[in-house]
Amino acid sequence: MFLEITKNQYFTINIIDFGTKGEGIGKIDTFTVFINGGVPGDKLEIKIIKVKKNYGFAKLIKIIKPSPDRVVPKCELSPKCGGCQLQHLDYSAQLRFKEKKIKDNLTRIGGFQDLAINPILDMSEPYHYRNKAQFAVDYKDQQFQTGLYTLRSHEVVDTPSCLIMHPLINQVIKRIRDFVAQTQISIYDEKKQTGLFRYLVVRVGFNTQELMVCLVLNSLEFTYDQELIAVFKDLPQVQSLVLNYNLASGNNVLGTTSKVLQGSPYIQEHMAGLKFKISPLSFFQVNPVQVEKLYQKVLDFAELDGSETVWDLYCGIGTIALYLAAHLVTPSSGKVYGIEIVPDAIKDAQENAKLNKIKNAHFLVGKAEEIFLQESQKKDFQADLVVLNPPRKGCEKVLLEVLTKVKPRKIIYVSCDPATLARDLKILCQDYYTLTHVQPVDMFPQTVHVETVACLTLV
Numbered sequence: 001m002f003l004e005i006t007k008n009q010y011f012t013i014n015i016i017d018f019g020t021k022g023e024g025i026g027k028i029d030t031f032t033v034f035i036n037g038g039v040p041g042d043k044l045e046i047k048i049i050k051v052k053k054n055y056g057f058a059k060l061i062k063i064i065k066p067s068p069d070r071v072v073p074k075c076e077l078s079p080k081c082g083g084c085q086l087q088h089l090d091y092s093a094q095l096r097f098k099e100k101k102i103k104d105n106l107t108r109i110g111g112f113q114d115l116a117i118n119p120i121l122d123m124s125e126p127y128h129y130r131n132k133a134q135f136a137v138d139y140k141d142q143q144f145q146t147g148l149y150t151l152r153s154h155e156v157v158d159t160p161s162c163l164i165m166h167p168l169i170n171q172v173i174k175r176i177r178d179f180v181a182q183t184q185i186s187i188y189d190e191k192k193q194t195g196l197f198r199y200l201v202v203r204v205g206f207n208t209q210e211l212m213v214c215l216v217l218n219s220l221e222f223t224y225d226q227e228l229i230a231v232f233k234d235l236p237q238v239q240s241l242v243l244n245y246n247l248a249s250g251n252n253v254l255g256t257t258s259k260v261l262q263g264s265p266y267i268q269e270h271m272a273g274l275k276f277k278i279s280p281l282s283f284f285q286v287n288p289v290q291v292e293k294l295y296q297k298v299l300d301f302a303e304l305d306g307s308e309t310v311w312d313l314y315c316g317i318g319t320i321a322l323y324l325a326a327h328l329v330t331p332s333s334g335k336v337y338g339i340e341i342v343p344d345a346i347k348d349a350q351e352n353a354k355l356n357k358i359k360n361a362h363f364l365v366g367k368a369e370e371i372f373l374q375e376s377q378k379k380d381f382q383a384d385l386v387v388l389n390p391p392r393k394g395c396e397k398v399l400l401e402v403l404t405k406v407k408p409r410k411i412i413y414v415s416c417d418p419a420t421l422a423r424d425l426k427i428l429c430q431d432y433y434t435l436t437h438v439q440p441v442d443m444f445p446q447t448v449h450v451e452t453v454a455c456l457t458l459v
């Protein structure tokens with residue numbers, strides 16, 4: 001008999017798998033239900049909250065029998081906060097989830113069968129690993145709040161201190177909360193687009209302990225300069241105090257212009273034997289411990305002999321490019337080129353080359369898909385190795401087509417989204433490349449996100 005499922009019904013359900021966002025999946029007959037906070041192996045009481053044609057969503061009401069992989073989250077905010085979707089899962093089970101996620105995507109979307117995937121590179125201390133906080137701000141119950149949004153909403157989960165942030169970042173958050181309580185500066189209201197203070201962005205260099213504090217404002221008028229400077233007078237790690245102006249509506253955190261209120265326009269981080277300047281608008285990987293392991297894998301897979309011409313596409317502040325340039329065995333003949341869309345990041349990359357006395361690295365600003373195409377049409381163009389490290393949405397198809405024409409000996413694709421990685425690898429491996437290595441790296445413990453390094457060799 002066909003069972004009709006409707007909103008507000010209660011069921012007892014066994015969780016049999018994970019969804020891509022870390023939700024538990026269970027079945028009521030053939031009807032699939034997604035339950036936030038469910039773990040395979042759980043027996044749960046659930047309440048249906050949304051019904052689609054063949055599937056629905058439910059709320060976890062009660063854990064009748066817990067999965068052996070379930071743990072008590074260290075942070076009591078984690079069931080609500082959109083940041084750590086997997087804190088209720090034992091760390092080794094988190095790692096298995098991520099390995100499976102990569103394998104499933106490569107098989108289902110990429111069409112790769114019988115793949116040997118290396119064991120994921122894990123963290124011995126999977127907390128306090130983030131070097132950057134990007135927190136929304138709000139006033140609720142007459143109290144200033146900072147934090148991430150709850151899942152699928154713009155409601156701030158008030159987070160005075162966050163377990164995955166570096167401890168110095170938590171110190172800054174506390175001081176900013178006190179500063180707002182004292183000054184009562186107005187808080188941005190998304191719907192009305194009024195109010196001054198929009199986001200708080202804090203960055204720290206793990207190996208330098210240098211802090212950047214950036215207040216994102218909805219107006220050029222800010223009359224609390226001296227009060228804000230005073231907040232950090234006894235925290236000498238704050239090397240850079242910045243106001244960023246974002247007067248546009250929409251979800252972008254940072255605007256395109258900034259003013260240095262005190263100190264330097266950038267902070268420094270030391271990583272993998274190199275020094276990096278990082279300015280407010282530049283991308284920098286958020287987990288410095290794991291990123292060293294990741295870059296080492298890129299170097300291992302690259303198997304450089306020192307004579308190569310290497311392209312680092314989507315290069316940010318030039319980290320991978322400079323790391324490879326520094327490791328070319330005979331750097332005088334080898335060359336590295338980086339392409340990046342954000343002009344400030346390219347300025348950082350050029351300064352970082354100078355800072356590290358690397359002369360064989362060159363950086364170009366613009367869209368990777370456009371600049372690489374233009375460069376590939378030049379007479380003396382050469383590309384032995386291409387490293388791709390695009391944002392979550394992956395590479396433009398046109399860039400993949402150029403790569404299959406240029407045919408570098410190797411392509412190393414570093415990705416933070418296994419689905420777009422699988423989509424792009426399918427195109428590259430259609431005729432010319434074989435997927436030789438897949439290395440997962442746990443850059444984002446407690447979350448559903450995972451980084452992958454994939455190595456392709458010309459057939």
Ligand SMILES: C[S@@+](CC[C@H](N)C(=O)[O-])C[C@H]1O[C@@H](n2cnc3c(N)ncnc32)[C@H](O)[C@@H]1O
Nearest residue numbers: 283285314315316340341342367368389390391
């Ligand atoms: C995942 S980050 C990688 C940065 C760098 N490889 C690293 O490890 O720090 C992706 C970078 O791509 C840049 N980006 C986004 N779209 C781009 C495009 N179409 N062309 C070039 N760069 C782009 C972003 O600004 C960001 O710096």
